[in-house]
Amino acid sequence: MKKFINAVGDVEKEMIQGILKVYPDKIKAIDCDGVLIRKEKNENKVAVISGGGSGHEPSFGGYVGKGMLDAVIAGAVYTSPSADHIYEAIKSVATPKGVLMIPMNYTGDIMNFEMAAEMAEMEGIKTEMVVTNDDVAVDNSLYTVGRRGVAGTVFVHKIAGAMAETGASLEEVKAVAEKANANVRTMGVAINPSTIPAAGKPGFELLDDEMEVGIGIHGEPGVRKEKLKSANEIVDMLLEKILSDLDFSGSDVAIMVNGSGGTPLMELYIINNHVHDVLLSKGITIYKTFVGNYMTSIEQEGFSLTLFKLDEQLKNLLDAPTDTPAMKV
Amino acid sequence: MKKFINAVGDVEKEMIQGILKVYPDKIKAIDCDGVLIRKEKNENKVAVISGGGSGHEPSFGGYVGKGMLDAVIAGAVYTSPSADHIYEAIKSVATPKGVLMIPMNYTGDIMNFEMAAEMAEMEGIKTEMVVTNDDVAVDNSLYTVGRRGVAGTVFVHKIAGAMAETGASLEEVKAVAEKANANVRTMGVAINPSTIPAAGKPGFELLDDEMEVGIGIHGEPGVRKEKLKSANEIVDMLLEKILSDLDFSGSDVAIMVNGSGGTPLMELYIINNHVHDVLLSKGITIYKTFVGNYMTSIEQEGFSLTLFKLDEQLKNLLDAPTDTPAMKV
Numbered sequence: 001m002k003k004f005i006n007a008v009g010d011v012e013k014e015m016i017q018g019i020l021k022v023y024p025d026k027i028k029a030i031d032c033d034g035v036l037i038r039k040e041k042n043e044n045k046v047a048v049i050s051g052g053g054s055g056h057e058p059s060f061g062g063y064v065g066k067g068m069l070d071a072v073i074a075g076a077v078y079t080s081p082s083a084d085h086i087y088e089a090i091k092s093v094a095t096p097k098g099v100l101m102i103p104m105n106y107t108g109d110i111m112n113f114e115m116a117a118e119m120a121e122m123e124g125i126k127t128e129m130v131v132t133n134d135d136v137a138v139d140n141s142l143y144t145v146g147r148r149g150v151a152g153t154v155f156v157h158k159i160a161g162a163m164a165e166t167g168a169s170l171e172e173v174k175a176v177a178e179k180a181n182a183n184v185r186t187m188g189v190a191i192n193p194s195t196i197p198a199a200g201k202p203g204f205e206l207l208d209d210e211m212e213v214g215i216g217i218h219g220e221p222g223v224r225k226e227k228l229k230s231a232n233e234i235v236d237m238l239l240e241k242i243l244s245d246l247d248f249s250g251s252d253v254a255i256m257v258n259g260s261g262g263t264p265l266m267e268l269y270i271i272n273n274h275v276h277d278v279l280l281s282k283g284i285t286i287y288k289t290f291v292g293n294y295m296t297s298i299e300q301e302g303f304s305l306t307l308f309k310l311d312e313q314l315k316n317l318l319d320a321p322t323d324t325p326a327m328k329v
Numbered sequence: 330m331k332k333f334i335n336a337v338g339d340v341e342k343e344m345i346q347g348i349l350k351v352y353p354d355k356i357k358a359i360d361c362d363g364v365l366i367r368k369e370k371n372e373n374k375v376a377v378i379s380g381g382g383s384g385h386e387p388s389f390g391g392y393v394g395k396g397m398l399d400a401v402i403a404g405a406v407y408t409s410p411s412a413d414h415i416y417e418a419i420k421s422v423a424t425p426k427g428v429l430m431i432p433m434n435y436t437g438d439i440m441n442f443e444m445a446a447e448m449a450e451m452e453g454i455k456t457e458m459v460v461t462n463d464d465v466a467v468d469n470s471l472y473t474v475g476r477r478g479v480a481g482t483v484f485v486h487k488i489a490g491a492m493a494e495t496g497a498s499l500e501e502v503k504a505v506a507e508k509a510n511a512n513v514r515t516m517g518v519a520i521n522p523s524t525i526p527a528a529g530k531p532g533f534e535l536l537d538d539e540m541e542v543g544i545g546i547h548g549e550p551g552v553r554k555e556k557l558k559s560a561n562e563i564v565d566m567l568l569e570k571i572l573s574d575l576d577f578s579g580s581d582v583a584i585m586v587n588g589s590g591g592t593p594l595m596e597l598y599i600i601n602n603h604v605h606d607v608l609l610s611k612g613i614t615i616y617k618t619f620v621g622n623y624m625t626s627i628e629q630e631g632f633s634l635t636l637f638k639l640d641e642q643l644k645n646l647l648d649a650p651t652d653t654p655a656m657k658v
Contacts, residue, residue, distance in 0.1 A: 264386065269345075
């Protein structure tokens with residue numbers, strides 16, 4: 001295992017410290033490992049929170065701030081945060097308007113967010129939950145009942161965070177987060193796996209000419225191995241699956257070409273070039289394009305494509321001001 | 330070679346097309362391969378330009394826009410752009426106030442920028458040049474007489490671009506760019522090399538427990554191979570070299586923890602954590618921190634540390650509004 005780390009057991013703690021030292025004006029820690037919250041609290045809005053395992057940076061610490069998230073809870077690498085930590089995060093950011101939790105669909109995460117919400121409700125904190133499940137690659141997986149939440153989650157956080165910023169009610173913020181999740185679809189591939197520091201070896205193995213299709217974000221194998229194809233052929237394959245899952249025809253969409261952590265920007269731009277060509281040829285209008293590392297799997301070399309179907313409300317919320325470490329609008 | 334590309338000969342062209350499709354509101358192409366310019370021309374400012382080989386994304390296309398660069402010229406991967414292309418870029422963005430060229434110190438780049446400037450001068454365009462050379466690892470290299478320009482170049486572009494935006498004269502913008510370059514120092518390491526698409530094999534080889542120390546940004550080997558150490562030990566080694574090269578004691582500095590393209594953000598934050606601790610213990614005040622992929626070497630796994638010594642003028646220019654794809658202030 002080749003990594004720039006110190007002791008394996010210190011990875012998560014040192015990473016959190018390293019993030020805090022970059023953005024002392026935007027985010028702060030609370031007295032609970034793995035929890036980062038927004039520096040300034042606004043009592044007049046719904047608090048929006050998320051969390052999951054570490055290893056997906058900049059998700060989710062990079063999205064704490066104005067117009068997105070109020071708190072995030074990071075577990076160990078690829079491991080659910082505990083219900084206790086989620087509960088502490090909820091208490092720290094809760095407002096009279098309530099707390100909307102938007103975790104991704106992984107069984108452990110959901111269970112712990114639900115337990116934390118029950119504990120918070122007993123203290124009179126209103127909570128609601130929207131679970132993201134944008135991955136079209138699988139119907140169920142090793143870690144989920146139902147589809148996995150992957151990179152499209154970032155769009156759901158952006159939309160919910162912008163809506164909360166308007167002073168909307170918990171029910172209104174929840175409704176728009178549900179609409180965003182219903183409108184977003186993602187699928188990914190990888191050509192090199194990631195290694196969990198504590199495991200010391202890769203999550204799967206690939207031959208020199210192979211790729212994993214339908215990859216998740218936790219280092220787990222995808223749906224199938226295939227011979228590596230050209231960037232354009234891979235894009236065609238992913239778009240075919242995404243477009244057959246939801247009718248995007250005639251729609252305005254936002255797209256995300258998301259790198260898995262070890263994929264050079266050069267390749268993400270080459271991929272984006274073809275995504276635009278294909279969508280335009282199908283009469284789909286690209287309203288906004290996001291290319292970069294938004295939801296990673298440590299050093300995995302791979303990418304995912306996300307399509308997000310927009311109406312006027314979603315466009316306005318997508319364009320609303322955002323000031324977080326990893327997303328500024 | 331495992332990459333998400335199509336034909337090897339199309340990499341640069343498709344990448345440029347892919348960039349343009351993300352930022353149609355900020356950057357545009359001219360009728361000359363590899364040249365990207367700022368969408369809106371401002372005749373009342375010095376134009377600031379740079380360029381070099383492709384493979385360093387987001388450098389430099391990602392820094393075209395308000396407060397940074399007016400044009401960039403990208404050659405093939407790790408290859409100097411031609412004098413003709415640089416000349417076309419100069420003509421496209423030249424204003425009555427003149428053009429400041431800020432390439433990095435590589436022999437081929439400098440020669441071609443100089444030739445282009447001579448051609449432009451014959452048409453009555455005023456040009457000046459500041460060459461960045463922030464790499465403390467080597468005094469001369471395979472590609473340079475004198476030190477190489479590496480990630481610190483991004484700070485020089487930021488400062489010069491901000492100064493140009495104030496309406497300052499060519500001489501004033503040149504002077505502050507020279508001051509920025511004189512105040513910036515960088516050194517890097519890598520644990521996995523990059524592969525030039527047209528070459529098809531890595532620029533150097535490393536054993537499973539080795540790192541390249543003093544790495545450049547063109548896939549070339551570094552100064553020496555060493556056994557891989559802990560992140561903290563590597564940081565200590567790099568800082569020792571940087572701090573012995575320029576007196577930073579008692580200064581305010583900006584720092585950059587720059588990923589080489591394949592390095593996960595997790596590790597960059599762990600590195601940043603220790604950089605802060607060491608600098609604080611030495612009485613050096615960190616004014617601003619940049620952690621991310623600013624100057625890459627395709628998919629190379631590595632990082633560089635940059636220290637940038639600030640005075641009041643440099644602080645103001647560093648904080649000045651910037652609106653480019655890869656840097657927003």
